[in-house]
Amino acid sequence: MLVVMGGSAAHHFFNKGGLKFMETNVKAGSTENKAKKSRFSSQLWFIWLCLLPVIVLVLTFTYYPVVRGITLAFQDYNLMHVKNVKFIGFDNFKTIFHDNQFILALKNSLKWVFYSLIAQFILGFILALVLNKPFKGRGIYQGLVFYSWALSGFLIGLIFKWLYNSQIGVINDLLLRAGIIKTRIGFLSDPHWAMFSVISANVWYGIAFFAIMLLAALQSIPGELFEAADIDGAGWLRKLFNVIIPYIMPTIITTTLLRVIWIFSDPTLIYSMTNGGPAGLTNIVSSFMLSKVFGNGEYGLGSAVGIVMMIMLMLYTIFYLFATKSEKAGDF
Amino acid sequence: MGVTKKSKYLYLGLATTVMAGMLSACGGNSNDSSNSGNTNNAAQSNNAGSTQEKVNLRMIESLTSPARTELLKASIKRFEDANPNITVELISPPFDQADNKIRTMLGAGEDLDVLEVRDLTINEDVTNGYVENLEPYASKWADYATVSQAAKTVASIADKPYFIANGMYERQMFYRKDWFDAAGLAAPKTWEDVYNAGKKLTDPSKNHYGFSFRGGPGGNGYVDAIAQSYNGTNLDEADGHFLKDGKTSIYGTPEAKAALELYQKIFKDTAPADSINWGFAEQVQAFTSGVTAMLMQDPDVIGVLNEKMEKGTWASTFLPVGPTGKTFYGIGAAGWGMTSFSKHKDEAWKLIEFLSSPAENTAFCKAFGLLPIHSSASEDPVFQEGPYATLLEMNTKPEDYIPLKPNYSYTEIGDWGDVVMKNTQAWLLGQASLDDTLKILDKYWQDQKAKLAK
Numbered sequence: 001m002l003v004v005m006g007g008s009a010a011h012h013f014f015n016k017g018g019l020k021f022m023e024t025n026v027k028a029g030s031t032e033n034k035a036k037k038s039r040f041s042s043q044l045w046f047i048w049l050c051l052l053p054v055i056v057l058v059l060t061f062t063y064y065p066v067v068r069g070i071t072l073a074f075q076d077y078n079l080m081h082v083k084n085v086k087f088i089g090f091d092n093f094k095t096i097f098h099d100n101q102f103i104l105a106l107k108n109s110l111k112w113v114f115y116s117l118i119a120q121f122i123l124g125f126i127l128a129l130v131l132n133k134p135f136k137g138r139g140i141y142q143g144l145v146f147y148s149w150a151l152s153g154f155l156i157g158l159i160f161k162w163l164y165n166s167q168i169g170v171i172n173d174l175l176l177r178a179g180i181i182k183t184r185i186g187f188l189s190d191p192h193w194a195m196f197s198v199i200s201a202n203v204w205y206g207i208a209f210f211a212i213m214l215l216a217a218l219q220s221i222p223g224e225l226f227e228a229a230d231i232d233g234a235g236w237l238r239k240l241f242n243v244i245i246p247y248i249m250p251t252i253i254t255t256t257l258l259r260v261i262w263i264f265s266d267p268t269l270i271y272s273m274t275n276g277g278p279a280g281l282t283n284i285v286s287s288f289m290l291s292k293v294f295g296n297g298e299y300g301l302g303s304a305v306g307i308v309m310m311i312m313l314m315l316y317t318i319f320y321l322f323a324t325k326s327e328k329a330g331d332f
Numbered sequence: 333m334g335v336t337k338k339s340k341y342l343y344l345g346l347a348t349t350v351m352a353g354m355l356s357a358c359g360g361n362s363n364d365s366s367n368s369g370n371t372n373n374a375a376q377s378n379n380a381g382s383t384q385e386k387v388n389l390r391m392i393e394s395l396t397s398p399a400r401t402e403l404l405k406a407s408i409k410r411f412e413d414a415n416p417n418i419t420v421e422l423i424s425p426p427f428d429q430a431d432n433k434i435r436t437m438l439g440a441g442e443d444l445d446v447l448e449v450r451d452l453t454i455n456e457d458v459t460n461g462y463v464e465n466l467e468p469y470a471s472k473w474a475d476y477a478t479v480s481q482a483a484k485t486v487a488s489i490a491d492k493p494y495f496i497a498n499g500m501y502e503r504q505m506f507y508r509k510d511w512f513d514a515a516g517l518a519a520p521k522t523w524e525d526v527y528n529a530g531k532k533l534t535d536p537s538k539n540h541y542g543f544s545f546r547g548g549p550g551g552n553g554y555v556d557a558i559a560q561s562y563n564g565t566n567l568d569e570a571d572g573h574f575l576k577d578g579k580t581s582i583y584g585t586p587e588a589k590a591a592l593e594l595y596q597k598i599f600k601d602t603a604p605a606d607s608i609n610w611g612f613a614e615q616v617q618a619f620t621s622g623v624t625a626m627l628m629q630d631p632d633v634i635g636v637l638n639e640k641m642e643k644g645t646w647a648s649t650f651l652p653v654g655p656t657g658k659t660f661y662g663i664g665a666a667g668w669g670m671t672s673f674s675k676h677k678d679e680a681w682k683l684i685e686f687l688s689s690p691a692e693n694t695a696f697c698k699a700f701g702l703l704p705i706h707s708s709a710s711e712d713p714v715f716q717e718g719p720y721a722t723l724l725e726m727n728t729k730p731e732d733y734i735p736l737k738p739n740y741s742y743t744e745i746g747d748w749g750d751v752v753m754k755n756t757q758a759w760l761l762g763q764a765s766l767d768d769t770l771k772i773l774d775k776y777w778q779d780q781k782a783k784l785a786k
Contacts, residue, residue, distance in 0.1 A: 050343050079435050080456045080746045101754060166606040167539060167623050183536050186605035191761050277548060278608045279757035294432045296747040297456075 072303035079297030092304035101280045102305070105288040111195060112202070112270075112284045113263050119203040121256060124210025131211065132218045142215075149208035157272025160201035164188050164273075188274050194282045198273050205269065210255060217251035218244065253324050260320075261313055285309055385417060387679045392423040392437065394430040394448040395666050399635065403699050411686045418679050420446075428549075428611075438462040441673060445680040449495035449669035451486055451662075455740045457669070458489050464670040466493045469681040475689055475706070482735070483705040486665040489740050495669035496688040499702025501630040502663055503557075504723050506637065508533075508625040509647040511540075519649040523558055523594055526626060526652050530602030533625045542602030544624040547760065549611040552752035554628065555595065555773075557661070559583060560736075561654030562591035572660065572736040573777045581777035583770050591654070592766055599760050608757055628652075630664065634701035634719050648719040650726045650733060662736045667705075742780045751776055 076088045096102045131142055148156070163171050164187035175181045187197040221244065229239050245252070267286035270276060276283030276291060283291070285305060293302035393404060401424045408420045425433040431453060437444055438460070449457055457463045470476045470493055483497040505526075507519060511533055520526045530542020546554055559582045560567055566575045566585075573582055582588055599607070604623065607614070619627040620640040627633070628651070637646055653659040668684040670677060686692060694709040696702070703723065704710065715724065726733045752773065759769040 046343075050346075078744075079439055080459070080744060082439055082460050166604055167618065168621065184539070184604075186608075189606045189608045191763070274609060275548070277753070277757060279761055279763060280754055281761075291750065294429070295750055297432075297435055298747075 069303045069306055072299050073307045075300045077298075077300040077303075079299065088300075092300050093308070096301060096304055096308070101283065102285075102288060104280050105276075105283040105285050108195065108280075108282065109264060109284040109286075112199060113260055115199050116202045116206065116263050117256065117259055119199070120206035120259065121210050121252075123203065124207045125214055127207060127211040128214035128218055131215050146208045146212055148205055149212065151205075153205060153266060153268035154272045156201060156205050157269040160197070160204075160269075161188065161273045164197050188282075189278050191278065191281050194274060194278060198270055198282050201273060202263065202269050206259065206263070209259065213251060213255045214248060217248035221247050253320075257317065257320055260316065264313060265309060285312075387418050387676050389418060389420045389445045389676055389679055389683060390423065390443050391420055391446040391683070392425070392430075392434055392444060392448065394427075394434060394450055394453075395632075396424045396427045396430055400700055403696055407687055407692055407696065408683075410692075411683055414686070415679075415682065418682070420683060438671070444671050445674040445676050446683055447669055447671060448498075448666050449487075450666040451664050451738055454487070454489060454494055455743055456746065458494055458740075459743055461672055463494045464672045464674070464677065466496065466670065466681075466684075469685075470496070473685055475685075478690065478706040478708050479688075480705055480707045482663050483665060483667075486663055486738050487667055495667040496684055497665035497667035497705045498687065498693065499632075499667075499697045499700065500663055500665050500705065501632065502703060502723060502727075503553075503628055503630055503661055504651055504719070504726060505649045506619065506627045506629060506633070506646055506719070507649060508619075508622075508645060510645045511625050519647070520626065520652055521650070523561060523591075523598075523652045523654060527594060527598050527602060530598060530626060534602050536604075539623055541604050541607075541618075541624045542626060543598055544610075544615045544619045544627040545599050545603035545607035546610050546612070546615045547599065547608035547757055548614070548753060549749060551610075551756065552749045553662075555592070555752050555756055556582070557628075557651075557659075558591045558595050558654075559588045560660040561652070561658065562587040564654050564656030564658050567660060569660070569734060570737045571739050571741075572662065574781070579781075581774045581781075583773040583777065587654075588770060589766065592770065596760060596766070608760055631701045631703060631719065631723060635699070637719075648722045650722060653732060658732050658734060660734050660736050662738070665705075741784055744783060745780060748776065 073092055074087055074089060075085055076091070077085050127145060131138060131145070163169050166172055166184045166186045166189070169187070171187065172181070172184045176184070185193060187193045225243050225247070226239065229243050234242065264284075265286050267284065267290045270282055270284055270287040271290055274282045276287045280288075286309065289302050289305040289309070292298045292305060391408075393401065401422070404422060404424075408422060412419060423433075430448075431450070434447055434453070435456075438447075438457070447463070449463060454463075479496070480500075483500060484493060486500075487493050487495045487497050505520065512519065512529065515529075515532055517529045517532065518525075520529050526543060533540060533542045556572070560572060563575060563582050563585055564587070566587075567582065568574050568576045568578065571578075574580065575582065575585070604618070607618070610618070616627065616629065616633050616636060618624040620636060651659050651661055668687055670680045670684065674680050687696075688705070690704075690706045690708060693706060694704045694712060697704040697709070698712070698714050703715070703720075704712075709715070710724065714720065727735075755764065755769050755772050758764040759766060
């Protein structure tokens with residue numbers, strides 16, 4: 001306050017007996033400040049106390065596993081000989097990058113993510129556009145379409161495994177009966193079909209996610225925009241590319257970002273359908289990690305794969321957000 | 333802040349409840365165990381089992397199947413009736429994940445008293461100090477005298493028993509007798525016969541195939557079997573992956589190449605393409621559902637075959653032999669062991685002893701389809717006829733059907749199944765040559781041997 005008043009004004013203030021007044025005020029102020037401070041500090045400990053369960057939960061279940069996982073990646077930690085655990089530097093990383101199966105899993109992961117995402121997005125978007133128009137029984141239809149998202153990936157994998165079974169699977173049976181094929185196709189064993197088969201199951205699984213999210217975004221587009229487009233004589237395609245897509249772009253960016261991360265890191269479908277086989281042709285990085293940990297008990301190697309996955313996803317996220325330049329990503 | 337005194341107490345109460353909940357959830361097991369530990373100490377000080385203090389045993393099985401779990405539960409019920417102060421909590425993880433679950437529980441030191449140890453896991457369990465040496469208990473057990481030598485050998489390391497087998501696994505060949513008769517074929521005796529008969533019976537248009545091939549998990553047992561048969565008398569019976577010279581692995585010989593060439597023909601000409609991924613369930617199901625004509629399996633499938641197939645449509649025969657007229661088979665077993673950190677060791681042994689008694693073991697093996705561990709039980713008429721008869725008869729010809737002694741010296745072969753599966757799949761699909769595949773398999777065992785020598 002004194003600084004703001006400047007030198008002469010302050011002098012005048014003191015000469016006019018303002019000092020006494022101020023002293024009284026300062027005293028009163030300091031008592032008030034002390035009271036405020038003590039109230040604030042009593043509220044502060046209360047805030048921390050209320051936050052404590054969450055802090056403990058996050059530290060225990062998020063940060064501790066991350067730190068432990070990073071530590072394991074630099075250890076020779078194998079369940080076959082847990083009494084002989086030792087730090088081995090970057091050996092686990094060297095091992096996985098010299099493993100042809102890991103390189104194959106990396107390539108497969110790119111195919112797996114790319115084709116799954118494209119098909120899920122296009123089909124999910126079409127579904128959302130269809131469901132955006134009111135028709136009789138839309139609610140029931142929506143429920144039926146979206147239920148796949150409520151199922152466990154493992155269960156979906158088992159269902160598709162039996163559908164694609166070459167001996168007793170429905171798909172082979174229907175194709176044979178329709179005369180489309182003459183001999184049964186080993187959808188999950190033929191190197192030419194295996195990846196396509198697991199991707200198709202993943203597409204079916206993920207369509208509902210895009211349909212739900214994009215439908216919500218479509219329903220938030222103001223009707224005036226379409227009216228204005230109609231007045232300008234815009235056709236359906238023009239509306240799609242000049243009104244709909246720009247308006248829901250933040251949702252598209254966020255959903256595709258999230259979906260890539262989920263598809264990349266979710267091994268459940270692969271694990272239940274082919275377990276990465278035949279000959280690792282359907283193995284993706286996350287199922288490769290699972291096989292190292294649960295198949296061979298090689299927690300050190302598995303953790304090293306996990307670190308590589310984490311770095312890849314971080315780089316992807318930074319690059320993607322930078323490339324899309326969307327400061328509105330996440331704004332549904 | 334705008335927080336009233338009332339809501340402040342409310343938040344505080346909520347936070348305390350959440351914390352208390354978390355702490356009790358985290359500490360639940362240890363509290364239980366410490367309580368039960370005290371109970372056990374009390375029980376021990378009063379001569380174990382003689383007090384009315386309740387003891388809860390935690391037990392986990394590995395070779396889970398619904399039918400087997402029911403049999404186990406019935407046995408446990410009889411045990412609990414006979415020992416009212418002991419209750420048993422049976423954990424039955426799905427078969428495919430059971431060993432990993434057990435491994436994880438042991439690694440985390442979770443409360444566990446009795447576990448199913450397998451011939452495949454005994455080595456790591458003992459190396460890691462997870463399982464208790466049962467010698468002090470077995471030496472006082474009267475019925476241990478009738479346990480067969482094979483059952484004792486497979487469950488021991490350095491002559492110390494670490495589990496009591498609950499049944500013996502020994503492969504033989506099951507075949508569709510009706511298909512063989514209709515085609516005028518005799519039961520296969522050699523691996524060549526398996527191929528020739530399989531090829532004749534294969535008709536993809538009818539969805540009929542010759543052989544239940546297993547290219548997925550567990551397929552290494554079949555690759556080993558054919559390679560061992562073809563190496564014949566050169567094989568070291570005490571170290572089944574090496575020849576008698578102690579240096580050459582079974583995959584480093586011209587015989588192994590001939591064996592795997594035939595193995596590839598069996599896959600291509602007599603088995604469905606899907607079988608490259610098949611594990612136990614698919615392999616057995618293909619046989620029971622009338623897709624395949626031959627199945628090489630342990631006797632634990634006998635129950636399923638009896639249940640799902642018409643009598644007279646199938647029969648059993650000996651294992652196929654190699655060109656020298658000899659074949660080798662491992663005697664497998666799983667059984668009940670005790671964790672080294674169990675707080676209820678006396679009660680745990682009581683349960684193991686009960687489940688392994690001649691009456692319980694014979695009933696379990698009869699119902700599930702295993703060879704009993706007590707020599708006295710083989711006199712039972714059930715084991716003298718049908719599929720068991722061929723198995724027992726095969727055992728009477730050890731000059732041609734040679735049992736392999738379990739070798740637990742290799743401590744790091746847990747990934748052998750995975751190595752065989754991925755490399756043989758690549759070769760069978762034409763993505764790798766046989767020579768390269770053999771080199772990989774040979775190198776694996778040479779590396780293991782080198783580690784052993786260190």
